[in-house]
Amino acid sequence: MNQTQYNPWLHRFAVSTVCVAMITLVAGALVTSKNAGMAFRDWPTSDGQAMLTYPWLSDFARDWDKFLEHGHRLAGMLIGLWSIALVALVVRYEQRRWVKVAAFGVLCGVICQGILGGFRVWFDERGLAMLHGAFAACVLSLMAIVATALSRRWQMPVEQTVPRNSSVVAGMAVVTLIALATQYLLGGLIRHRGTGLYEHLGLGIVTLLIVITNAVVASRSRVVWLQRSGWLLLAIVLLQVSLGGAAWVTKFGFGMAGYVAVADSIQQIVFRTAHTVVGILVFMTAVVHVARTQRVVWVTSGGFVPDALGLSQQASVNGGVA
Numbered sequence: 001m002n003q004t005q006y007n008p009w010l011h012r013f014a015v016s017t018v019c020v021a022m023i024t025l026v027a028g029a030l031v032t033s034k035n036a037g038m039a040f041r042d043w044p045t046s047d048g049q050a051m052l053t054y055p056w057l058s059d060f061a062r063d064w065d066k067f068l069e070h071g072h073r074l075a076g077m078l079i080g081l082w083s084i085a086l087v088a089l090v091v092r093y094e095q096r097r098w099v100k101v102a103a104f105g106v107l108c109g110v111i112c113q114g115i116l117g118g119f120r121v122w123f124d125e126r127g128l129a130m131l132h133g134a135f136a137a138c139v140l141s142l143m144a145i146v147a148t149a150l151s152r153r154w155q156m157p158v159e160q161t162v163p164r165n166s167s168v169v170a171g172m173a174v175v176t177l178i179a180l181a182t183q184y185l186l187g188g189l190i191r192h193r194g195t196g197l198y199e200h201l202g203l204g205i206v207t208l209l210i211v212i213t214n215a216v217v218a219s220r221s222r223v224v225w226l227q228r229s230g231w232l233l234l235a236i237v238l239l240q241v242s243l244g245g246a247a248w249v250t251k252f253g254f255g256m257a258g259y260v261a262v263a264d265s266i267q268q269i270v271f272r273t274a275h276t277v278v279g280i281l282v283f284m285t286a287v288v289h290v291a292r293t294q295r296v297v298w299v300t301s302g303g304f305v306p307d308a309l310g311l312s313q314q315a316s317v318n319g320g321v322a
Contacts, residue, residue, distance in 0.1 A: 006152045010093050013086065014147035017106070018284075020082045021140050022277075027072035028136065029276040032191055033269045036065035037129055043118040046070050051077060076114050083107040086146070094150070102146050109139035130192040137184060137280045141287035148288050153225050154295060166300055169221045170293035176214040176233070177286040179207040184283050191276065204241070211237045218289075223296055229289040236282050243275040 031037055040046045046054040046066075051073060059067035083106050090103040113135055120128040148154055183203055189196035211234050218230025250268040253261040261268065 006155050007093055007150070008152075010089055011147065011150040011152070013089055014143070014150050017079075017082050017086050018140065018143045018147055021079050021143055024072065024075040024079050025136055025140065025280055026273070026277055027068065027075045028133070029273040030269070031068050031072050032129065032133065032276070033272045034065060034068055034264070036068050037120060038124055039063070039065040039069040040121065043121040044073075046073065073117075076110075076117065080107075080110050080114065083110045090146070090150075096149070099146060099149050102142060102149070106139065106143050106146060109135070109142060113139055126192045130188045133188055133191070133276075134185060137283045140280060141284045144284050144288050145291055148291055154292075164220060164222050165217075166221060166223075166293070166297045169217055169226060170290070170297045172214050172217045173230075173286070173290045173293045176210050177283075177290050179203070179210045180237075180283055180286045183207050184279055187276070187279055191272075204244070208237060208241065214289075218293075221296075226289075226292055226296060229285070229292050233282070233285045233289055236278065236285055240275065240278045240282050243271060243278055246271040247275045 031039075042048065044051060046069075049055075054070055056067065056070045056074065059070065087103045087107050090100055094100060094103075113132065116128060116132045116135060119125070120132055183200065186196045186200040186203065190200055215230040215234040218226045221227065247268075249259060249261070250265065250271050251261055253259055
């Protein structure tokens with residue numbers, strides 16, 4: 001199997017791309033929570049002014065809706081420039097063709113995401129806002145895939161045990177991703193359409209059980225790389241459940257504790273935004289977990305364990321991977 005040389009700085013830049021994208025996502029989630037998506041009626045200009053000439057900071061004291069929306073647009077421009085740099089660096093220093101294609105996919109996704117945001121403004125369409133949010137999770141996940149593929153563990157893992165039931169682990173990871181993706185879409189319906197609340201709650205219980213099962217299955221694989229991502233996914237999902245409960249209380253109140261919900265309160269906006277952002281992180285983590293399981297399956301599918309898993313021993317064709 002062909003090996004590529006691990007480049008720590010390229011990997012770090014790919015990780016930084018994910019971090020910069022999170023700035024855009026947080027800004028976008030705040031815009032939705034504040035219902036500020038139509039603060040400007042024009043795009044790509046803002047009140048007729050160019051992106052960089054609009055007096056953005058002056059809105060901090062006079063118009064929070066415009067401050068958040070234009071900040072979201074500036075963050076979108078930043079991640080666009082960052083994605084261009086990512087493509088340039090990957091093309092220059094990475095040998096694997098599929099990683100280069102994925103990097104170009106990130107750039108194309110960011111461009112399409114910006115155009116979707118513009119269409120949302122032009123047509124004042126909440127459905128496009130929902131699509132804009134769902135596609136953001138997909139683009140972030142692709143960024144995370146590129147960063148994962150450039151990591152040391154992907155190229156030169158150090159596992160010293162033969163994986164157990166890797167195909168089962170991979171299958172469970174896919175089931176978990178499907179369940180979480182459905183949950184994310186239902187959450188988008190609640191935010192943008194005000195429907196699907198009870199379906200979201202009911203499926204949430206089932207999804208939590210699936211995520212717990214996935215973590216247990218991953219822990220039995222004997223591959224630390226998979227164990228960590230499985231348990232990390234569970235931890236983030238538990239955080240998401242807690243944030244969902246807080247978002248429910250700040251929206252509907254909690255009579256037993258004497259708490260009365262106040263529409264558009266700071267607490268409500270904060271918890272709704274955090275619930276949305278962590279939901280995207282849950283989806284991204286699930287995608288990365290699937291990628292890791294598929295990587296393990298791929299390197300062990302030929303009846304031997306290549307050096308990419310840190311193993312030099314030959315496995316028998318019959319015994320292969322336990």
